[in-house]
Amino acid sequence: MIGINNGWPQAGNVDAMPAASFTVYSMSRPRPMPCCDAEPAPQRARPRIIAWLGALACLFAALSGAAADPAAPLVALKPGQFRWFPEASPNGPVVAVVSLDEQRVYVYRNGVAIGVSTISSGRRGHETPEGTFTILQKAKFHKSDLYDDAPMPYMQRLTWDGVAMHAGSLPGYPASHGCIRLPAAFASKLFDVTRRGETIIVASAKTSAAPVARPAYLAPVAPSGTPMAAGVRADAWWREGTSSARDPLSILVALRDRRVYVLRGGELIAESPLEIVGDFSSNGSLVLIAGAQFDDVPSRLDPLWPRRRWSAYAFDYVSTTASLDELSGHLRVPADFARRLYAEIDTGTTVLVTNLPGIRAPAPPAPPQP
Numbered sequence: 001m002i003g004i005n006n007g008w009p010q011a012g013n014v015d016a017m018p019a020a021s022f023t024v025y026s027m028s029r030p031r032p033m034p035c036c037d038a039e040p041a042p043q044r045a046r047p048r049i050i051a052w053l054g055a056l057a058c059l060f061a062a063l064s065g066a067a068a069d070p071a072a073p074l075v076a077l078k079p080g081q082f083r084w085f086p087e088a089s090p091n092g093p094v095v096a097v098v099s100l101d102e103q104r105v106y107v108y109r110n111g112v113a114i115g116v117s118t119i120s121s122g123r124r125g126h127e128t129p130e131g132t133f134t135i136l137q138k139a140k141f142h143k144s145d146l147y148d149d150a151p152m153p154y155m156q157r158l159t160w161d162g163v164a165m166h167a168g169s170l171p172g173y174p175a176s177h178g179c180i181r182l183p184a185a186f187a188s189k190l191f192d193v194t195r196r197g198e199t200i201i202v203a204s205a206k207t208s209a210a211p212v213a214r215p216a217y218l219a220p221v222a223p224s225g226t227p228m229a230a231g232v233r234a235d236a237w238w239r240e241g242t243s244s245a246r247d248p249l250s251i252l253v254a255l256r257d258r259r260v261y262v263l264r265g266g267e268l269i270a271e272s273p274l275e276i277v278g279d280f281s282s283n284g285s286l287v288l289i290a291g292a293q294f295d296d297v298p299s300r301l302d303p304l305w306p307r308r309r310w311s312a313y314a315f316d317y318v319s320t321t322a323s324l325d326e327l328s329g330h331l332r333v334p335a336d337f338a339r340r341l342y343a344e345i346d347t348g349t350t351v352l353v354t355n356l357p358g359i360r361a362p363a364p365p366a367p368p369q370p
Helices: 043-066 184-193 335-344
Strands: 082-084 094-099 104-109 112-118 131-134 137-139 155-157 164-167 180-182 199-203 249-254 259-264 267-273 285-298 306-313 350-354
Touching: 082 184, 104 184, 112 184, 164 184, 180 184, 259 335, 267 335
Parallel strands: 094 199, 164 180, 249 350
Antiparallel strands: 082 112, 094 104, 104 112, 131 199, 137 155, 155 164, 249 259, 259 267, 285 306, 285 350
């Protein structure tokens, strides 16, 4: 069902189980290996795909180091740095979660993380208010009404009394008068993907549940701001009648969680346990994109239907070497869930298979004060 190859990104026909994605800002560009079975892509799109993959490789390298410490932020970044990969989930509603404890903002589209950045929130005496907000106003060029016409580029207003997200200096700690400062390049990218009315969560461990205060790959909230009920049930389930089939579909296969998360329109519509058979392991991630063509052989997800062609992209640091057919025996979900999943998949469905968490484990409690 899922294949991961050791080497540079490789494309091929995959009868795979889908997933979701994350992002990076600027890195070296790996060269794809030729593959005679690859589904042809438009020539002009190939450089962009290679750039996305190089960005992802750098992001996952950073993530693997941070994941060793459960109390550390999900992504290891220095002040002013960020990661951005919007192609991982190209369509759907956007939600942003600001973690005051981590001084990070996590951006999700269709329920899948597409970016993370360092921030600077309000300093003592001017703390950034916590809660669920919506974007009230947007302006690329804005000046403060309260602080001597101070510039606030790419302003996205959260309250009418002066709290907004905007580009600004990031010293590595809370330093603003209550606004959420962002790196200028990240503020521009975020400005371009959001719309007025979309949800912004500002959270800390003191006032919010752990999945919201310490987000991971799966959005902790739905577009409405209500908590995403992931990991509540151990069995496989589907939610009926909550979204339109025209909304984009994203699937996250989180090997660390041993779960498969299915999202449509930013809502979690299905979840299943994932069985990892044998000694299979992966230190990296595989991106799968559903094609429009089918092969004249049965699908492994549902033998009553033909096998869909997938473009598969693996990364050079992936340690597992196996063919796609070999991997199909290592990653399994219940048969009924697999058949329903295959029926939901459409051309362009984006899938991420990753060893990084969809939901992070709670941070260990702080040691008692002497």
